[in-house]
Amino acid sequence: MKNRIQRYGILVRLEHWTVALSGIALIFTGLGCLPLFKRYYIIELPGFGWTADFYTVTKIHYIAAIFFVMGVLFHLFYHGLRKDFGLIPRPRDFIDSFKVILASFGIGKEPPCDKWLPEQRVAYLFIGLNILVVGGTGFLKVLKNLEWVVFSPKAETLLNLTHTISGGIFILMFIIHVFFVLAVKPNWPLLKAMITGYVDEEYVKKRHHLWYEKIKGKVNLEG
Amino acid sequence: MKLTRRQFFELGGCLLGAAIIPRESYANAKKYATLIDITRCDGCQGEKIPLCVRACREENKERFPNPKKPILPYWPRKNYEDWSDKKELITTLTPYNWIFVQKVEVEGKTLYLPRRCMHCDSPPCVKGCPFGALTRQPEGNSVIDHNLCFGGAKCRDVCPWHIPQRQAGVGLYLKFLPKYAGGGVMYKCDLCDSRIKKGEIPACVIACKNQVFYFGERKEVYQMAYERAKKEGLYIYGDKQNGGTSTLYLSPVPFERIDQYLAQTKARFRMPVNIPNRYHQEINPIGKGMVATAVLSSLAGIAGALMNRSQDDSKQKEVDRDEE
Numbered sequence: 413m414k415n416r417i418q419r420y421g422i423l424v425r426l427e428h429w430t431v432a433l434s435g436i437a438l439i440f441t442g443l444g445c446l447p448l449f450k451r452y453y454i455i456e457l458p459g460f461g462w463t464a465d466f467y468t469v470t471k472i473h474y475i476a477a478i479f480f481v482m483g484v485l486f487h488l489f490y491h492g493l494r495k496d497f498g499l500i501p502r503p504r505d506f507i508d509s510f511k512v513i514l515a516s517f518g519i520g521k522e523p524p525c526d527k528w529l530p531e532q533r534v535a536y537l538f539i540g541l542n543i544l545v546v547g548g549t550g551f552l553k554v555l556k557n558l559e560w561v562v563f564s565p566k567a568e569t570l571l572n573l574t575h576t577i578s579g580g581i582f583i584l585m586f587i588i589h590v591f592f593v594l595a596v597k598p599n600w601p602l603l604k605a606m607i608t609g610y611v612d613e614e615y616v617k618k619r620h621h622l623w624y625e626k627i628k629g630k631v632n633l634e635g
Numbered sequence: 636m637k638l639t640r641r642q643f644f645e646l647g648g649c650l651l652g653a654a655i656i657p658r659e660s661y662a663n664a665k666k667y668a669t670l671i672d673i674t675r676c677d678g679c680q681g682e683k684i685p686l687c688v689r690a691c692r693e694e695n696k697e698r699f700p701n702p703k704k705p706i707l708p709y710w711p712r713k714n715y716e717d718w719s720d721k722k723e724l725i726t727t728l729t730p731y732n733w734i735f736v737q738k739v740e741v742e743g744k745t746l747y748l749p750r751r752c753m754h755c756d757s758p759p760c761v762k763g764c765p766f767g768a769l770t771r772q773p774e775g776n777s778v779i780d781h782n783l784c785f786g787g788a789k790c791r792d793v794c795p796w797h798i799p800q801r802q803a804g805v806g807l808y809l810k811f812l813p814k815y816a817g818g819g820v821m822y823k824c825d826l827c828d829s830r831i832k833k834g835e836i837p838a839c840v841i842a843c844k845n846q847v848f849y850f851g852e853r854k855e856v857y858q859m860a861y862e863r864a865k866k867e868g869l870y871i872y873g874d875k876q877n878g879g880t881s882t883l884y885l886s887p888v889p890f891e892r893i894d895q896y897l898a899q900t901k902a903r904f905r906m907p908v909n910i911p912n913r914y915h916q917e918i919n920p921i922g923k924g925m926v927a928t929a930v931l932s933s934l935a936g937i938a939g940a941l942m943n944r945s946q947d948d949s950k951q952k953e954v955d956r957d958e959e
Binding site for chain 1: 679684704709711712730757761763764765767768771772773778783785787788793794816818913914915918919921922923924925926928929931933934935937939940941943944952
């Protein structure tokens with residue numbers, strides 16, 4: 413039997429899937445808030461009649477946002493205070509990302525990687541910043557709707573517009589993220605790891621050589 | 636990105652401060668309201684156009700839409716909303732007519748009700764607009780920025796009275812994907828925002844010869860309405876509906892009867908009495924849950940981090956020990 417190495421603990425997987433699934437619900441209901449569903453007959457699809465009512469769509473958006481906020485804030489505080497900074501971009505990551513992406517399509521050779529690929533660190537930075545903007549503006553919108561804070565008309569416009577635009581960027585990043593996981597075969601073990609928590613030792617040896625050197629023979633090996 | 640706990644709280648403090656500052660100016664600004672006394676309105680019998688309607692059209696004519704033709708249908712649908720050949724229509728709300736006088740017959744009485752945006756205290760149109768085109772002004776009125784509006788008409792759907800009206804073939808959406816998204820620009824009464832900001836009175840109020848309208852400070856208008864209702868046995872509309880508004884109607888007959896008549900005659904604009912504010916009732920409780928979750932999940936993250944050192948740290952220490 414192949415040796416397996418733990419890549420993602422249960423907490424990380426829970427954080428990821430909480431943010432991912434609530435993010436999908438937020439994207440769907442966010443588009444419904446735009447409004448697009450009536451025009452594009454979504455409200456007429458069986459089981460989607462509820463999307464005709466903006467208040468219901470907003471309610472589901474809020475409920476999904478509860479889980480999203482939970483995942484994001486737990487992630488920020490837990491990993492921030494533990495100093496789990498493996499996903500913070502390093503110098504040369506931008507250049508190395510291109511090398512990794514090209515290598516995924518069979519062009520050139522991947523640079524030796526640590527636990528996280530340089531493209532993952534770059535993606536984390538951009539997705540993370542975008543989540544802070546879309547989540548932060550969303551949170552402020554909630555406070556505004558609660559009338560706990562009152563914004564000036566110009567600030568209100570800026571807030572709503574920023575939430576909508578950063579929501580659009582979130583959709584774009586979500587599509588890119590899912591594309592690179594599903595369409596790029598070398599990344600499939602990472603998807604499996606995000607579900608089971610483990611990757612094969614062979615995969616680590618081949619693709620995450622720097623990480624492999626750090627852990628080989630010492631921790632988390634199962635056989 | 637490194638953000639220490641201290642920096643995090645500093646940032647939070649700054650954001651909170653920035654949010655609170657406008658609250659001060661907001662609280663100090665004058666809030667207005669309009670009292671519409673329908674016991675005095677005769678629909679301007681003898682006039683070609685009711686005076687309030689005429690004054691409103693005159694005041695806002697420069698802001699009326701001038702659509703670019705041909706207008707594209709809202710793909711994949713075949714329809715589009717075009718009122719540009721009905722500019723003279725004064726018996727309903729259109730992008731070219733932001734106030735109209737509604738005739739109602741109840742209990743043998745003929746009543747005339749000037750109808751326009753109610754300017755809600757907690758306006759769902761403002762809360763719901765995804766582009767921030769709608770804002771609530773410090774004076775208490777809701778205003779559509781015609782340059783920002785994409786014409787999705789969500790404001791009309793969430794408005795309990797469905798007041799805003801759409802004109803296709805005009806506005807920002809034409810610059811993006813006019814075939815696939817957006818539908819024009821929404822138009823409605825803004826309570827003569829530019830006039831009231833200068834301390835003037837809305838055009839409809841000035842134009843009325845029967846003093847149907849009284850425009851003044853909100854507190855005073857509310858007080859006046861309640862006093863008159865009590866003294867003269869009149870009914871009030873607009874103080875409770877949708878969580879309260881800046882427009883109060885005084886009527887000699889109950890508004891339930893008025894709305895009954897409007898329902899029977901299949902009127903485009905109704906006056907339902909029981910209108911809860913759905914943001915207050917259905918959405919904000921979830922919002923409170925979200926705030927609580929934010930606090931709890933932050934605390935859980937902090938507690939978890941204090942209990943569990945970084946795996947990398949502990950692993951590193953294990954490695955160090957092994958090497959010793």
